[in-house]
Amino acid sequence: MNSPLFSIIIPTYNRDNYISETLDSIISQTYSDWECIVVDDGSTDNTEKIVSQYVTADSRIQYHKRPDNYGAGGNGARNYGFTLSKGEFINWFDSDDVMLPDCLQKKIDLIKNTDFQFVITGGYYWDGKKINNPLAIYPTNDFYADLQTWKLNLTTNCVLFRKSFLQNKELFSEQMYRSQETEFFSRIFFKISENVYIISSEPTFLYRQHTNSITQNANVYNKKFLHSRLKLHLDNLSRSVEIKHKKLISYHYKGLVLQFFKALDNKDNENIALVKNNGYNKLKEINVLVAYLFIIIINLLMKVKMVDKLFRGMLYRLDVLIIKGL
Known part of the structure; x- marks a missing residue:
């Protein structure tokens, strides 16, 4: 053959x-x-x-x-x-x-x-x-x-x-x-x-x-695995913005934030930086003010533990402003 x-x-x-x-x-x-x-x-x-x-x-x-x-x-x-x-x-x-x-x-x-x-x-x-x-x-x-x-x-x-x-x-x-x-x-x-x-x-x-x-693997934290998931959400967030698909923008933004919380909880500075830098750059293409708010909330989360739950909720719900900025 x-x-x-x-x-x-x-x-x-x-x-x-x-x-x-x-x-x-x-x-x-x-x-x-x-x-x-x-x-x-x-x-x-x-x-x-x-x-x-x-x-x-x-x-x-x-x-x-x-x-x-x-x-x-x-x-x-x-x-x-x-x-x-x-x-x-x-x-x-x-x-x-x-x-x-x-x-x-x-x-x-x-x-x-x-x-x-x-x-x-x-x-x-x-x-x-x-x-x-x-x-x-x-x-x-x-x-x-x-x-x-x-x-x-x-x-x-x-x-x-x-x-x-x-x-x-x-x-x-x-x-x-x-x-x-x-x-x-x-x-x-x-x-x-x-x-x-x-x-x-x-x-x-x-x-x-x-x-x-x-x-067995569900609760094991792995930096490389998280990095891959973050990269996937970042890349797909860009694609979703390009085709202006509001449902996907919200989905990938929230997915990115939830993975960021894992990095934050595990003091994973490399993946925290990945989200800060790349997330800011991608959001800036949509709305500069939203991008700045994104960074401000992340910085507060890293410093002010007393209102951690409040800031996490704010960061998670930023997708509403992102979609309005299209």
Whole structure:
């Protein structure tokens, strides 16, 4: 198979407990014209051994290690996998999830003989045994806003791209430590025309939920994770202002402020400075007085603890003035 139609790109790290299920589900696809590119981000378990057995058994499956010139993490692995791909279509897929048997067939049926640049399909939440609720994926009149506000539960599993749409675009940011997929979608789908895609609620995969790891990590403060979330809100605040979407401006401003409170509570001076400097500069483009008020309240929060709750409430509700300044 010299030019496979589908390139399935799977970043992986220490998934020896799950990756067999993932690869078995791909091999079992009713549509067979695909290549599967597994990119290992430095696994220390038996992932390489397991995948190598699949490579030997099926020539459509490849195993690669992420080279050092790509950033550590899933995004570097995703980007490297893209450079290796030969298919007309690209679908990134997670190494612990499972494709339903007709996943690829349903996606090709949606995109073939059309001018669509990408198609989005649904899936089910899954704990490894029981299939739970479907992901919130549905046709919408405000795709970008619903994506930003998590009304759409979009993951890389959902989206099949034409490779030509992705070429010459910046793909996944290798400087993001959290919200990597959201950052990618926010950037690549900005100002996208509704004529170049289609959304179907039809389920095509099982999305594994790791309840224990979510619970364990929920209350752990991590500077790099917070920095990524702050950057996402700052960038999306700028985009929201550019398209004058009041709902999104309010959403991302409030998200930025809530993350700032976490930095403040943890005395994280680096992320505090990120919000002060970048937040001020972005707000100044809308309304200089609001920008100054933003800085004044932040400075008071850092100095006057007795009225901390009052100032936090004032800062959080500044979105009303920001929107009026448009």
